[in-house]
Amino acid sequence: MIRIKNLEFRYAADSTPVLRSVDAQVGDGQYVAVIGPNGCGKTTLAKHLNGLLTPMSGDVWVDDMNTRDTASLRDIRRVVGMVFQNPDSQIVGMTVEEDLAFGPGNLRLPAADIRERVEESLRTVGLAGYEKRPTHTLSGGEKRLVAIAGVLAMRPRYIVFDEPTSFLDPAGKRRILNVIRKLNQSGMAIIHVTHDMDEIVESGLVLVMTEGRIELAGSPAEVLGRVETLKAMGLGPPQVTELMWRLRRSGQDVREGIMTIEEAVKEISSLVDRKTISSGDGTHPGM
Numbered sequence: 001m002i003r004i005k006n007l008e009f010r011y012a013a014d015s016t017p018v019l020r021s022v023d024a025q026v027g028d029g030q031y032v033a034v035i036g037p038n039g040c041g042k043t044t045l046a047k048h049l050n051g052l053l054t055p056m057s058g059d060v061w062v063d064d065m066n067t068r069d070t071a072s073l074r075d076i077r078r079v080v081g082m083v084f085q086n087p088d089s090q091i092v093g094m095t096v097e098e099d100l101a102f103g104p105g106n107l108r109l110p111a112a113d114i115r116e117r118v119e120e121s122l123r124t125v126g127l128a129g130y131e132k133r134p135t136h137t138l139s140g141g142e143k144r145l146v147a148i149a150g151v152l153a154m155r156p157r158y159i160v161f162d163e164p165t166s167f168l169d170p171a172g173k174r175r176i177l178n179v180i181r182k183l184n185q186s187g188m189a190i191i192h193v194t195h196d197m198d199e200i201v202e203s204g205l206v207l208v209m210t211e212g213r214i215e216l217a218g219s220p221a222e223v224l225g226r227v228e229t230l231k232a233m234g235l236g237p238p239q240v241t242e243l244m245w246r247l248r249r250s251g252q253d254v255r256e257g258i259m260t261i262e263e264a265v266k267e268i269s270s271l272v273d274r275k276t277i278s279s280g281d282g283t284h285p286g287m
Contacts, residue, residue: 002026002049002080002158002189006058009044018044020212022058026158031190033200033220036209037234042193043085045209046160049191050080063157081151085163087143096122096138096146097131103154121149125179141172148179158189165199177202197224198238201259208233221257240264247271 007022018041026032034042047053048060051067062080065072084090093099100118109117122128125145138146144164151159161180165173181202184190192203200206206223208216210233216223224230227237227245237245244258244267253274254267 001028001061001063002191003061004045004048004058005061007045007048007055007060008057009048009053009055018212019048022212022214024207024214024217026189026191028157029184029187029189030205031184031203032192032205032207033203034191034193034207034209035195035197035200035235038195040209041212042195042209043162046082046162046191046193049158049160050082051076052082078154079156080158080160081154081156082160083144083147083151083162083164085166087140087147090147090150091135091143093135095131096127096133096135096149099135099146100150100153103150107154117153117155118149121152124152124182125149126175139172141168141175144168144172144176145179148176152183156188158191159183160191160193162193163195164192165194165196197230197235197241200224201238208235210234220259224259225256 002025004022004024007019008017009019010017022045034045036042044053048055048067049062051073054068060067062076065076067073067076091099092102097118100121101114104114104117118131119128122130125148127142127145127149130142130146135143135146148159164180165176168176177199180190180192192199194200200223201220203220206216206218206220207214208223208230215233216226216229224237224241227242230237236242238259240259240261240263244254244256244264247254248256252271254271258264258267
């Protein structure tokens with residue numbers, strides 16, 4: 001488990017705090033989404049989870065290892081992998097296999113084990129056969145996948161994704177999100193930092209940050225149900241969520257907790273059918 005207790009941080013002693021009294025935890029195999037407007041402290045929080053930043057006060061524990069303990073940082077970073085927003089900041093190899101072998105090679109693993117990890121990681125992210133590809137020829141989405149594969153080659157228990165779909169087209173976003181879903185389904189704990197409300201739907205726990213604090217915490221349905229609160233924070237709820245909220249406000253009998261297009265279509269179709277039946281003449285109201 002990752003445990004965050006009363007975490008506070010600022011980048012300079014006389015600057016405004018970036019994190020204020022943050023308390024949270026991530027259980028084994030859990031999928032936690034962290035969302036909030038730009039500048040709310042999401043990335044700063046993420047960098048505390050594997051010891052890239054050290055708390056000014058409070059503590060972060062990773063499987064009973066405190067990130068303040070410099071002797072534990074090597075082990076913490078093997079347990080908690082991190083995929084940065086810009087993949088170029090963590091791709092170091094000239095070819096894909098060279099990049100993925102870098103981390104395991106630093107662990108002085110046998111060559112056969114390194115190759116096994118490289119091939120397994122590429123299969124997991126859907127890039128089998130890319131071993132010899134020069135990294136500079138990859139698309140933005142492919143670079144994100146290679147960055148994920150590089151982290152997977154270290155076989156962490158937790159992976160922190162910092163805005164992993166930013167600047168990608170819809171197809172590229174779906175590809176990344178499918179990999180994240182697949183990893184979580186395999187039992188890996190996920191911490192997914194995002195500003196896109198549509199990306200939190202499949203998480204188990206959502207933490208909503210504003211001005212360095214966690215203001216809301218709950219399931220996706222619980223958080224997305226607070227439409228007015230989210231709007232006040234400067235967060236636009238997904239279109240499906242807002243549509244269903246507006247229908248309820250207008251007096252329509254639609255259920256709460258709907259978060260996907262498929263669920264919305266089914267619910268609206270049911271609503272239309274109910275109104276058609278109640279009209280008594282077999283026609284839609286207003287026809």
